[in-house]
Amino acid sequence: MAVFFATYGSLIVAMLLAAMLALSLYLPLLAGQLSLASPGFYALGGYVAAIISTRVVPFDSGAQAYIWRMGTHEVARFSGPLYPVSLLIVEMLVAGVLSAVLAIVLGLPALRLRGIYLLLATIAFVQILQVVTQVLDLTGGAIGIFNIPQPFASQLGYAWVVVPLLLLSAGFVYRLERIRIGRAFTAIREDELAAAAMGINLAYHKVLAFTMGAVLAGIVGVISAHSINTWNSRQGTFDAGITYLAFVLIGGSRTFLGPIIGGIVLYALPEVLRGLAAIPGLPLALAQLLKDGRLIMYGLLLVLGTIFFPQGLIRPNLFRHRTVEATPRKIEQQ
Amino acid sequence: MFAVGYTLIFSILRIINFAHAAIFTLGAYFTYALTGSAFGYNGLLKNSALPIHLPFLLAAVVGAMLAGLVAIVIERLAFRPLRNRGADPLLSLVSSLGVAVVIVNVIQYLVGAENYSYPAQPYGNLPTAINFGLGSQRIPVRTVQIVIFGVSVVIMLLLTYWLNRTKTGKALRAIAEDATTASLLGINTDQLILLTFFLSGMVGGLSGALIGSSVSIAGPYFGISFGLRGLAVIVLGGLGDIPGAIVGGVVLGLAEAFVPVQYIAYKDAVAFAVLFLMLLLRPQGLLGRAELQKV
Amino acid sequence: MRTVQPLLDIQKLFVNYDGIQALEDVTLAVYPGEIVTLIGANGAGKSTTLRSISRLIKPHSGEMLYGGRSLSHLRAHEVVRLGIAQVPEGRRVLTRQSVFDNLLLGAYTRNDTHAIAEDIDRHFTTFPRLAERRNQLAGTLSGGEQQMLAIARALMSRPKLLLLDEPSLGLAPIMVQEIFTIIQRLHASGVTILLVEQNATLALKYADRGYVLEAGRITMSGPASSLLTDERVKQAYLG
Amino acid sequence: GAPTSSTTGTGATTSSTSSDTTTPATMTTTGGGATASSATTTEGGTTTNSATTTGGTTALSGDPVPLGVAVAETSNTAALGQEQVIGVTIAEKYFNDHGGINGRPLKIIRQDTAGDENGAINAFNALINQSKVLGIVGPTLSQQAFAADKIADTAKVPVVGPSNTAKGIPQIGPYVARVSAPVAVVAPNAVKAALKQNPQIKKVAVLFAQNDAFSKSETGTFQQTITKTAGLQLLPVQTFQTTDTDFTSQATSVLNQNPDLVIISGLAVDGGNLVKQLRELGYKGLIIGGNGFNTPNIYPVCKAQCDGLLIAQAYSYELVTPVNTDFRKSYQDLQKREPGQLAAQAFAGVQVFVEAMREVDKATPLKGLSVEAARTAINDQLLKGKYQTPLGPISFTPEGEVIQNDFYVAQVKMNADGATGKFVLLK
Amino acid sequence: MTAQAAAEQAAQVGPARSVVLQAERLTRRFGGLLAVNSVSFDVEEGEIFGLIGPNGAGKTTLFNMITGLQRLSSGSVRYRGSEISKLRPDQIARRGIARTFQNIRLFGNLSALENVMIAQHVHLRSGVLGGVLGLPLSRREEQHAPERACELLDLVGLLGRAYQEARTLPYGDQRRLEIARALALEPTLLLLDEPAAGMNPNEKHDLSTFIRGLHDRFKLTVLLIEHHVPLVLGLCDRIAVLNFGQLIALGAPEQVRQDPAVIDAYLGAE
Ligand SMILES: Nc1ncnc2c1ncn2[C@@H]1O[C@H](COP(=O)(O)OP(=O)(O)OP(=O)(O)O)[C@@H](O)[C@H]1O
Numbered sequence A: 001m002a003v004f005f006a007t008y009g010s011l012i013v014a015m016l017l018a019a020m021l022a023l024s025l026y027l028p029l030l031a032g033q034l035s036l037a038s039p040g041f042y043a044l045g046g047y048v049a050a051i052i053s054t055r056v057v058p059f060d061s062g063a064q065a066y067i068w069r070m071g072t073h074e075v076a077r078f079s080g081p082l083y084p085v086s087l088l089i090v091e092m093l094v095a096g097v098l099s100a101v102l103a104i105v106l107g108l109p110a111l112r113l114r115g116i117y118l119l120l121a122t123i124a125f126v127q128i129l130q131v132v133t134q135v136l137d138l139t140g141g142a143i144g145i146f147n148i149p150q151p152f153a154s155q156l157g158y159a160w161v162v163v164p165l166l167l168l169s170a171g172f173v174y175r176l177e178r179i180r181i182g183r184a185f186t187a188i189r190e191d192e193l194a195a196a197a198m199g200i201n202l203a204y205h206k207v208l209a210f211t212m213g214a215v216l217a218g219i220v221g222v223i224s225a226h227s228i229n230t231w232n233s234r235q236g237t238f239d240a241g242i243t244y245l246a247f248v249l250i251g252g253s254r255t256f257l258g259p260i261i262g263g264i265v266l267y268a269l270p271e272v273l274r275g276l277a278a279i280p281g282l283p284l285a286l287a288q289l290l291k292d293g294r295l296i297m298y299g300l301l302l303v304l305g306t307i308f309f310p311q312g313l314i315r316p317n318l319f320r321h322r323t324v325e326a327t328p329r330k331i332e333q334q
Numbered sequence B: 001m002f003a004v005g006y007t008l009i010f011s012i013l014r015i016i017n018f019a020h021a022a023i024f025t026l027g028a029y030f031t032y033a034l035t036g037s038a039f040g041y042n043g044l045l046k047n048s049a050l051p052i053h054l055p056f057l058l059a060a061v062v063g064a065m066l067a068g069l070v071a072i073v074i075e076r077l078a079f080r081p082l083r084n085r086g087a088d089p090l091l092s093l094v095s096s097l098g099v100a101v102v103i104v105n106v107i108q109y110l111v112g113a114e115n116y117s118y119p120a121q122p123y124g125n126l127p128t129a130i131n132f133g134l135g136s137q138r139i140p141v142r143t144v145q146i147v148i149f150g151v152s153v154v155i156m157l158l159l160t161y162w163l164n165r166t167k168t169g170k171a172l173r174a175i176a177e178d179a180t181t182a183s184l185l186g187i188n189t190d191q192l193i194l195l196t197f198f199l200s201g202m203v204g205g206l207s208g209a210l211i212g213s214s215v216s217i218a219g220p221y222f223g224i225s226f227g228l229r230g231l232a233v234i235v236l237g238g239l240g241d242i243p244g245a246i247v248g249g250v251v252l253g254l255a256e257a258f259v260p261v262q263y264i265a266y267k268d269a270v271a272f273a274v275l276f277l278m279l280l281l282r283p284q285g286l287l288g289r290a291e292l293q294k295v
Numbered sequence C: 001m002r003t004v005q006p007l008l009d010i011q012k013l014f015v016n017y018d019g020i021q022a023l024e025d026v027t028l029a030v031y032p033g034e035i036v037t038l039i040g041a042n043g044a045g046k047s048t049t050l051r052s053i054s055r056l057i058k059p060h061s062g063e064m065l066y067g068g069r070s071l072s073h074l075r076a077h078e079v080v081r082l083g084i085a086q087v088p089e090g091r092r093v094l095t096r097q098s099v100f101d102n103l104l105l106g107a108y109t110r111n112d113t114h115a116i117a118e119d120i121d122r123h124f125t126t127f128p129r130l131a132e133r134r135n136q137l138a139g140t141l142s143g144g145e146q147q148m149l150a151i152a153r154a155l156m157s158r159p160k161l162l163l164l165d166e167p168s169l170g171l172a173p174i175m176v177q178e179i180f181t182i183i184q185r186l187h188a189s190g191v192t193i194l195l196v197e198q199n200a201t202l203a204l205k206y207a208d209r210g211y212v213l214e215a216g217r218i219t220m221s222g223p224a225s226s227l228l229t230d231e232r233v234k235q236a237y238l239g
Numbered sequence D: 001g002a003p004t005s006s007t008t009g010t011g012a013t014t015s016s017t018s019s020d021t022t023t024p025a026t027m028t029t030t031g032g033g034a035t036a037s038s039a040t041t042t043e044g045g046t047t048t049n050s051a052t053t054t055g056g057t058t059a060l061s062g063d064p065v066p067l068g069v070a071v072a073e074t075s076n077t078a079a080l081g082q083e084q085v086i087g088v089t090i091a092e093k094y095f096n097d098h099g100g101i102n103g104r105p106l107k108i109i110r111q112d113t114a115g116d117e118n119g120a121i122n123a124f125n126a127l128i129n130q131s132k133v134l135g136i137v138g139p140t141l142s143q144q145a146f147a148a149d150k151i152a153d154t155a156k157v158p159v160v161g162p163s164n165t166a167k168g169i170p171q172i173g174p175y176v177a178r179v180s181a182p183v184a185v186v187a188p189n190a191v192k193a194a195l196k197q198n199p200q201i202k203k204v205a206v207l208f209a210q211n212d213a214f215s216k217s218e219t220g221t222f223q224q225t226i227t228k229t230a231g232l233q234l235l236p237v238q239t240f241q242t243t244d245t246d247f248t249s250q251a252t253s254v255l256n257q258n259p260d261l262v263i264i265s266g267l268a269v270d271g272g273n274l275v276k277q278l279r280e281l282g283y284k285g286l287i288i289g290g291n292g293f294n295t296p297n298i299y300p301v302c303k304a305q306c307d308g309l310l311i312a313q314a315y316s317y318e319l320v321t322p323v324n325t326d327f328r329k330s331y332q333d334l335q336k337r338e339p340g341q342l343a344a345q346a347f348a349g350v351q352v353f354v355e356a357m358r359e360v361d362k363a364t365p366l367k368g369l370s371v372e373a374a375r376t377a378i379n380d381q382l383l384k385g386k387y388q389t390p391l392g393p394i395s396f397t398p399e400g401e402v403i404q405n406d407f408y409v410a411q412v413k414m415n416a417d418g419a420t421g422k423f424v425l426l427k
Numbered sequence E: 001m002t003a004q005a006a007a008e009q010a011a012q013v014g015p016a017r018s019v020v021l022q023a024e025r026l027t028r029r030f031g032g033l034l035a036v037n038s039v040s041f042d043v044e045e046g047e048i049f050g051l052i053g054p055n056g057a058g059k060t061t062l063f064n065m066i067t068g069l070q071r072l073s074s075g076s077v078r079y080r081g082s083e084i085s086k087l088r089p090d091q092i093a094r095r096g097i098a099r100t101f102q103n104i105r106l107f108g109n110l111s112a113l114e115n116v117m118i119a120q121h122v123h124l125r126s127g128v129l130g131g132v133l134g135l136p137l138s139r140r141e142e143q144h145a146p147e148r149a150c151e152l153l154d155l156v157g158l159l160g161r162a163y164q165e166a167r168t169l170p171y172g173d174q175r176r177l178e179i180a181r182a183l184a185l186e187p188t189l190l191l192l193d194e195p196a197a198g199m200n201p202n203e204k205h206d207l208s209t210f211i212r213g214l215h216d217r218f219k220l221t222v223l224l225i226e227h228h229v230p231l232v233l234g235l236c237d238r239i240a241v242l243n244f245g246q247l248i249a250l251g252a253p254e255q256v257r258q259d260p261a262v263i264d265a266y267l268g269a270e
């Protein structure tokens, strides 16, 4: 068990972060906005964390040793004082607010675009941000910012922040889908014009959905920066956005569980394949193929996934709203 | 050039085909193999070469055909099943991504990640560059680029004619809009989509070969690095508009060229800022017409 | 008993959508040169029947013969090549193409360029409205104009069997009369017609025979004139 | 809890004693197979270190000594990674042929880091916790190193960076070292060599890849050399991206400024293309390429136009030392060409581990030592040692920075076919 | 009966009914085409107002302009005295104007019930936080909303199909659902664009009774486009006739029916 957590601690954290990133892409998609801006806000959040924790807050990593145990097993050691979690939360707030402001400024004009046009506009945003962070000194140029202080003694320690955050955001979206605002989003996704004719303010709801996604992505960026200890302009790129989109679509884009499951499963897949190759007793050729052809398999699984789950892994009618379910029957009985 | 093939699929199926970038790469590799050059030092096929030695231009054409065939296979295996199952149209984006991942990694598995380039002087004894500048202000342009530009324009003209003027072209547009209705008119949708993929694969493969003659084939990710720019170009030109794709390419190139040297670090940012503004101001593209919508 | 072979012979057709039965044991025949009408309430399965014939949906079981030939293994576009055209429910014009191109595509299966041009001209004379709008995108036409276009487009393939799904939908009374005149003319020129129409009175007036579809089953059939006077039909459909 | 024997969660089930017989068989297949996909990583690797778990410490068995290699075998960084794989493959065979770790074979276990930070972290974690390696050579990119080396450092596993040249890598922690010198030190030599070939040089144009960490720091040194040391005129600095392919705008502006010397810091493909396009558009003067050019991979990129290029090197295959001669020979046998810097540095990375392990094993036999103790001992020893590597003699500062004496400036001489060439060492 | 209610009733039956909707010189151009040409008319409180005319006369365009889906080329629309032609569609809907679409525009992938619930949007108050946290107000609303929606479905006879995806409903039922959805907006002015298309004469008759019932029950003002002449004649208080974008007749049903211009352009000789 200890070995498992030590090996997969960071993977588990990264998987959960991926689930949240998928959610952050799913939120605008809920309102029919195909946006790939999430990686941009993710990058932004990461820089907020990196800059605050390495440049703003004077934080000196001395040479104390921390040992983190699970039962009698020593899981990880960490030397140097831990970065205060309260500061981490402050960073998350700052990143959230910054992302929200930027999302509104960007969203107001950009969200007039539809479908593929919006997609490209958001890609352009991500690219511009990437170039700018690559050039600026504040963001450390091409090397980026490194030696970001650790708030936890081990990778798995991040679970203390990530798990509640995931539950919170999942709960948030779950509720959202079941209330007025969520229905308005769905209506916009289905048919903007008809939605407008039903009294739904398009601009407001689109920007709202977009901003919520941005805030989530920004917050995830903060955690991610600490967890990988370094941040640079290669984080949160266009390709990453495509990957998140794959998370959402493979998971299922009609209910909040889709992106979460999709994020977790797809993020873990290459590592699972890596793990499979290590299973003893496999024929050499197969192990070799699994190892060297890991990404080939991954690609194939993506294709097969879309073919066999054309609506995504999770479909919404598996989880119907109970009170709504009961109502017509009630009326019929009357 | 790259964008033309992209646009073709997009205009017809309204999907972005990530695999296109991989087909582009394949076109370049096929051509390389057909010129009889040996593969490098890594991968399963290291140090092997085909026994045939085609001249570059012929190799490029045959390579493009092969790329077209690959595109057909991709359509059959990754796109048609999705269409038949009535999947979310966005999903084809994921499956094309999967295909791209497979192709790129298969290439690496077979021939390694190193870069290749065609035997010297694919275009015979043309000078390497032609100077368009006057006096001391030199504006030299590399011959290869002129060739590529020329070929793109020709292909563009042919495709535009084909799409807008012929019955098949009109049928394709009908499929793009509503495949069910198209089939009610007697249009064999599967067959025409296959044809589109073939053509788009060919154009993609050919552009891979040609661009590969301009810069070396930089490993399996060769095409992918063009992908984003290709997308930008088709937006500038107006999505799904083939002449637009060419004009978009030129405009983007010019916009980048006029970035002052001091700010060249921001060159890409400028390109994408132009793209962003363009989207806000003229989402229908440079040449496009606004699409009307009726209630 | 007739001795002629039916042009379209449907036997024991069952269709379901996701497990919900839409057609049950539907058996009907259309003889060459006939106008047969299919009437029934909303959701009875009229459109489903037509969609099965043109192979837009795959029936669960049953046999469909067209001129003695089974349709069961054909795909939608192949059916068109046999001479079956459909005016689909809800018009479904190609909104992003011009009126003219819509008509041209209606003749996709034909190769006689010259005759196609003539046909287009003829339809433009029948529907002057379309002629005025020939270069307008079909999506911007008014509802009724689109309906005219859908009908003209189906005729462009010079079908032997025409499937009409509510052709009078959204047409002004004056145009409805026009449409039925056309139907009559087609009938005279030997085209076989299967007509789904809400305006049952009118449909039965022009048809030779009729079938009544209720909840996916055929409950009545017979010569149009006798259905027209049938009390039950009157009660349920003629208002 | 009571000490439990056998599996440690890695799924290793083979008993540790049986491996003695199987290992030699594995070993013999090692060098002979294909390169990148050779049998080095037979998954028995993980089984062979199965051992007892006692309160979190695992004692080493008598089987092959596991060393991890985590480089980019996939992604668009793979072009670099595959060279490193060749380097370590040669090293594994070479050192096993030369007695292994005092008689026990060295076992290289590879994990692919792909091109991103999370990939590197995952690969490191798998090596550290599952395969229980005693040290790691990797990762490929500096940015990955900042993420992954921290993991190793926290777990007290020594890491040697084979190609990380960015500032700050050895400072990540006491367990982090590198054999890849930030070759910026050669910059002045390269400029000197250029001046020697053409004393008339006045105006110098400098270009660098702005998204590459190393190129950015290297260009700084070049610029300093030009303005401060050599007193030449520096034209406005231009940038490009390693992913760029079209350099028309940069090349045109260079041409219009009429420089006598062009200095490029970039990687093989982008740099090569830049050189090619500069030449095709009519630039005739000297070009200096940074350390990123030091690979035979540039030949197919700029072809005939590579000719005359001056290159700053941290490794030259012409170095005549016993170890480099052997290395060069193995490489030529395997690859039918001359080795490059990446492979040599990867070899050196393995070498410093092997020699440190031998020393540690001499003092206290590795067998019986806990994995943790062995790792720490190896790290301490590693930093103390002096090594005769293909790169020349190297040693480390206490921080883990490499101390390397031999840097070179070479000039590319292309053969008549325009496809192959060689680096000619300039003295 | 309260004094207020009495006053309302008096207002309704009184001779001078107030004007709800005022269209003044409405004009819409498409390129060279004048789809609607300077059309003016008033709709009075509680009226059922018919709009007929040949295909392409500009009826739907007129609806689109009133509901803000298409901009006016010129002219003005006043609703209860205030100008609405510059407002966005959702603002107009908020003021109590609901419509159905001729080319059905349901939320096709959603169930019939969801379609109706979406349209309740403007009558619910809860915001993001309240809704997500399940504060009392929004909790009450969210419990009440489906019940209310089901009542409406029941009203149009679709309760049994509450969970069917809208696009799989038979054509006639889709029309009914459009009406239910519009009603969920709790409008005071209801615009129906060919509500009876796709129904058989019997069903049309039922629909006509239904619309009258709605009108009485919800005190609705109705603006109706329909090609089924008996329905229009039977239902409407007044009828306007458009031809080529121009108003050619306006008056009581009998009057319009006998208008030779209308017979010529629209009804045809029977
Ligand atoms: N795609 C579908 N999925 C599920 N059920 C469907 C689908 N299409 C139709 N149905 C159902 O099949 C039945 C028959 O529908 P059909 O459209 O054939 O009726 P119809 O007689 O044409 O009605 P209308 O006169 O309103 O057009 C209906 O109950 C309908 O809900």
Ligand SMILES: Nc1ncnc2c1ncn2[C@@H]1O[C@H](COP(=O)(O)OP(=O)(O)OP(=O)(O)O)[C@@H](O)[C@H]1O
Binding pocket: B292, B293, B294, C133, C136, C140, C141, C142, C143, C144, C145, C170, E030, E033, E035, E053, E054, E055, E056, E057, E058, E059, E060, E061, E062, E102
């Ligand atoms: N976007 C547009 N571009 C060009 N012409 C248009 C556009 N929208 C509508 N039209 C034209 O304006 C005219 C009026 O259309 P409208 O839809 O209002 O007619 P309608 O009276 O509702 O007819 P119907 O009874 O057939 O529905 C039609 O001739 C149509 O072709």
Ligand SMILES: [Mg+2]
Binding pocket: C046, C047, C048, C089, E170, E171
């Ligand atoms: Mg129907």
Ligand SMILES: [Mg+2]
Binding pocket: C142, C143, C144, E059, E060, E061, E102
């Ligand atoms: Mg209309």
